[in-house]
Amino acid sequence: MITTAMKAAIEELAPPFERASGHVLRVIYGPSGGLARRLNCSEPADLIVVESKVLDDLIKQGKVVLGRTDVARTGIGIAVPKGAPKPDVSSAAALRRALLAAKSIGHTAPAGGGVTAAHIMGVFEKLGIAAEVTPKVKLAAGGPNGRVSVLVSSGEAEIGLQQVSELMSNPEVEVIGMLPAELQQITINSAG
Secondary structure, three states: OEEHHHHHHHHHHHHHHHHHHOOOOOOOEEOHHHHHHHHHOOOOOOOOEEEHHHHHHHHHOOOOOOOOEEEEEEOEEEEEEOOOOOOOOOOHHHHHHHHHHOOOEEEEOHHHOOOOHHHHHHHHHHOOOHHHHHHHEEEEOOOOOOOHHHHHHOOOOOEEEEEHHHHHOOOOEEEEEEOOHHHOOOEEEEEO
16 A cells, blocks of 8 residues: 555556566555555555554554654645646745636645645645635545546646645646745655
């Protein structure tokens, strides 16, 4: 079970590993919280790679063997469809203007178990624009078929906010920047 944020890396690493080891991998991708729910419902896995706090909770519950290995760090990026105009998102004030001007904004659905949804909604609050932008939000379900980048590449969302590793894996979107430092959330993905 591996967080969708790691999908592009795993898809690159898995085939050489399978050839060299003779082991065949069966990988299930999804949002960290969704994968934790699956593991808690007794779905088996030999390895789980999810957001570090989610993994720590699974370890405390006795669902994962004690110990973890941190494997990646990623921040929240901002993307638009490939070839679309690139609004300035270089500062909190510029991001505020870009979000207010956007016709639609994509991010993950809180119910899906993604680790960025609550943070992004908090960013809207910090910028003082939650009331204005919430009606324009398009929610991605999470997982490989419910990514924010798909909302952006399909035109359903004019601008998308998600872990940059997920955004970069879609060639039909362009990452135009990262959340400004004072608004950023760094996610550590860990294996157990």
